[in-house]
Amino acid sequence: MELLRLGPIGHEIPAVRHEGVCFELRPLFDDIDPNFFAADGIGRVRSALEAGELKPLDGAEEMRIGAPLTRPSAIVCVGMNYAAHAREAGAEPPERPVIFFKMPSTIAGPTDPIELPPYATKADWEVELGVVIGSRAFRVASVEEGLNHVAGYVLGNDLSERRLQIEESGGQWSKGKNLPGFTPLGPWIRPTAEVDPGNLRLRSWVNGEARQDSSTSDRIFSVGEIIFQLSQAMAFEPGDVILTGTPQGVALSGQYPYLADGDVVELELEGLGRHRQVVTVTE
Incomplete structure (x- = not known):
């Protein structure tokens, strides 16, 4: 379904x-x-x-395929949740989930264009497994209980503007994560009973060239662990989205150029579909 x-x-x-x-x-x-x-x-x-x-x-x-949900109260993202990605970013793997927030206005469909302002010179892609919360989760008692609050899973692109995120951040990351359309989701949500979030292949390409190719089995913190730990400090509401981190292979590594006008970004997550987004620089 x-x-x-x-x-x-x-x-x-x-x-x-x-x-x-x-x-x-x-x-x-x-x-x-x-x-x-x-x-x-x-x-x-x-x-x-x-x-x-x-x-x-x-x-x-x-019909156009839109984002498969709308108006979440929060989009909570986990940073550096794959050890190799943490290393390519110049950091040690974290001992606890590192988080940042995205605004609901960043949500876009899986084939909508990535519209960049001219000053977004370091735009980056990040293929991620997204979690959709089905029931309020606050101070859950265990990792296993955390999974009971999941309604389903979705493919997400956690787009980032690294200059705003790192060079002009003021010590936090969210500034570089919140340009409109910077969280493409979809094409669908699959119910939790139909997905094993612990072992899904996730990949990305830019202009047909492979960038990321990994498995959710390489994450540091599992879905249940993320909900368990974060729910001690915040309450998740039905319809909220958690993005669980990206593997190595992004432009921040220095191996690849940042996104430019006309680039085509494609993402795929096993069982959860595919994205295709064309970059457009707008005045």
Whole structure:
């Protein structure tokens, strides 16, 4: 089962693809948003599919694929969660999760253009496994309990502007992470029961040339560990997104150039689809 939002920006239709057929969800929910997850949206969609209550969405295959969720209260990101990526960034692997935040306005669809202002001269790509929270998580008691709060998983691109992140950061990273459209998500959310987050291949390319190729098994902190540790200091709400870190192979390493006008960025995460984004520098 794949949860999607299809249609023009700002007018996406919530949908589910099941056994190759795309069904509209508007008889059940207005959108795939925090209210959807708080109301056990995935369980209700599954029941409606089993009962044959949903109608196919006409023209779904021709529609733009938007981000598969909207209006999370928070996007929490884990930095340097792959040891090799920490080393290429010139840091030691962290003993506890390193975090930063992204604004909901950074969310974009998996094929929307990456629009850069002319001063974004060090834009970088990061393929990541995203976690979608299904129920409020605060001070969870264990790593295992942390996983119980996950609704599903999604492919994300944690785009970064390294000059703003590092050279003009003021000691924090979020400044270089929050340009509009800097968190492409999608093409779909797959429910947690259908995904093993501990062993997924994730890859990226720029202009057809391989950049990243790793597995989520190489992460330092697992999904359950991230939720367990961070929930001691913050409350996650339904519909929130956690990006769990990127492996080695980004421009920050010095091995590759930063993104430029016309570049094509592609990402893939096993079982969670593919992105294709064209870089456009705007005045």
